Amino acid sequence: xxxxxxxxxxxxxxxxxxxxxxxxxxxxxxxxxxxxxxxxxxxxxxxxxxxxxxxxxxxxxxxxxxxxxxxxxxxxxxxxxxxxxxxxxxxxxxxxxxxxxxxxxxxxxxxxxxxxxxxxxxxxxxxxxxxxxxxxxxxxxxxxxxxxxxxxxxxxxxxxxxxxxxxxxxxxxxxxxxxxxxxxxxxxxxxxxxxxxxxxxxxxxxxxxxxxxxxxxxxxxxxxxxxxxxxxxxxxxxxxxxxxxxxxxxxxxxxxxxxxxxxxxxxxxxxxxxxxxxxxxxxxxxxxxx
Numbered sequence: 001x002x003x004x005x006x007x008x009x010x011x012x013x014x015x016x017x018x019x020x021x022x023x024x025x026x027x028x029x030x031x032x033x034x035x036x037x038x039x040x041x042x043x044x045x046x047x048x049x050x051x052x053x054x055x056x057x058x059x060x061x062x063x064x065x066x067x068x069x070x071x072x073x074x075x076x077x078x079x080x081x082x083x084x085x086x087x088x089x090x091x092x093x094x095x096x097x098x099x100x101x102x103x104x105x106x107x108x109x110x111x112x113x114x115x116x117x118x119x120x121x122x123x124x125x126x127x128x129x130x131x132x133x134x135x136x137x138x139x140x141x142x143x144x145x146x147x148x149x150x151x152x153x154x155x156x157x158x159x160x161x162x163x164x165x166x167x168x169x170x171x172x173x174x175x176x177x178x179x180x181x182x183x184x185x186x187x188x189x190x191x192x193x194x195x196x197x198x199x200x201x202x203x204x205x206x207x208x209x210x211x212x213x214x215x216x217x218x219x220x221x222x223x224x225x226x227x228x229x230x231x232x233x234x235x236x237x238x239x240x241x242x243x244x245x246x247x248x249x250x251x252x253x254x255x256x257x258x259x260x261x262x263x264x265x266x267x268x269x270x271x272x273x274x275x276x277x278x279x280x281x282x283x284x285x286x287x288x289x290x
Contacts, residue, residue: 004098005171011094012050015087019051019152019159021139021173027206028138034124035110035131037165041103046170047163049132049139050091052084054158054241056267059250062226062242065273071242077231080107080160088162100168107132107161109236132161137205140173144203144210145181147249149240153180155261156253157246175208180258188213190248192274195219224275244274 001009005022012020025044028036037044058075061067073079085106092102114125133150136142141161142152149157153176188196199214220227220238227243230236240246251268253259271283 001171002169004100004168007098008048008091008094008168008170012091015090016052017050017087017091018053019049019141019154019161021049021136021141022170023047023049023135023139024172027172028135031134034114034128036128037130037135039124039128040105040130041101041165041167043101043167044103044165045167046172047135047139047165048091048170049136049141049161049163050084050088051136051141051152051159051161052079052087053155053261054079054160056158056250056261056263059158059242059247059267063247063268063272068226071226072228075242076160076228076239080162080231084160084162088164092164092166095164095166095168098168100166102168103165105130105163105165108232109230110134111237112232112235130163132163134205135163136161137175137208137210140175143176143180143208144205144212145249146183146185146200146211146213147181147187147240147245148212148215149246149249151180151249151253153178153258153260156180156250156259157241158250158261175206180253181210182256182258183211184252184256186248186252187245190272190274191223191245192225192276193219193223195223196245222277224279225273244272248272 033039054075058071061070088104092104095102108129110129110131116126118125136150142150145151195216197214197216200211203210225244228239275281
C-alpha cells in the first residue's frame, strides 16, 4: 500500500472510522451522469466511502418498543449529521492538507428528482445525488442483501455512510467476495404489512450480482414497526434500519455467525412486538433464534 493511502487509513482509525472503502472512479463507468461522481467533481480519481456503525444498543429501545428517540438521535440524525459528518470532514481536511482536493458528500436519496436547471449544455441539472449503497458496493465495503439494505461483514445492516470524492491516487479496496446475506427470508416473514411482494430481482454492480427481494415501498412507508420517513426528502426510500424487518436481520446474522461484531448475549431474547395495518399490536409468532 502506498504512503498516502496508508496515512489516510491510519488517520481514519484515529478518528474511530468503522468502515473505509476506496473505489477507483473507473468502477463507476456504467453509472448515469445524473448520479455519477464526475458530474460533481470531473477530476475525481477515487471515491472514499466512510462509515460509522449504528451501535446495537441504539436499537434496544425500538426492539423493546419503549424508547424510540434514542435511535432517532444516536442511530439516525445525530449519527449522520453530526458524528459522521465531523469524521468525514476531518478525513477530507487530511486529504487537502496533503494537497489533494476532497469533496465531502452526505447520504442523500438518489430517488429525488433534479431541483434545478442545467447551467450549460451537456451537464445534468442540479442536484446530482450519488447512490451511497451502490458506491459502498463499488468500494468493497459490503453488498446489497435480500432485504434491500447494505450489509457489511462487520455490522450487517448497522451503519451510516458518507463519501469523499478526491483527485488523490489512492489504492483501491477489492470488491467484497464472501457474501453476508444467506437469503434466509426472515426479513420478509417478519413484516406484518406484507410489503415484501414475494418476487425478487438481481442487481449487478461491477460484475457482482446480488439477489434482492421486491418490496412495495408505498406499503413500507405505512410501517409503524420502527421504519421512518427518509430524513432528507419524502421521495426517498423510508429508513428501515430500525424497522422490524431489519432488526430481524440484525439478530439472524449474529446468530448465524455471518458478522464479526458480535456480543455476549443475543440481540433478540423475547418475541418481537408488531403493529399491523389495522393498528393492532401483537407479538411475532416465529420462535426466537438460539
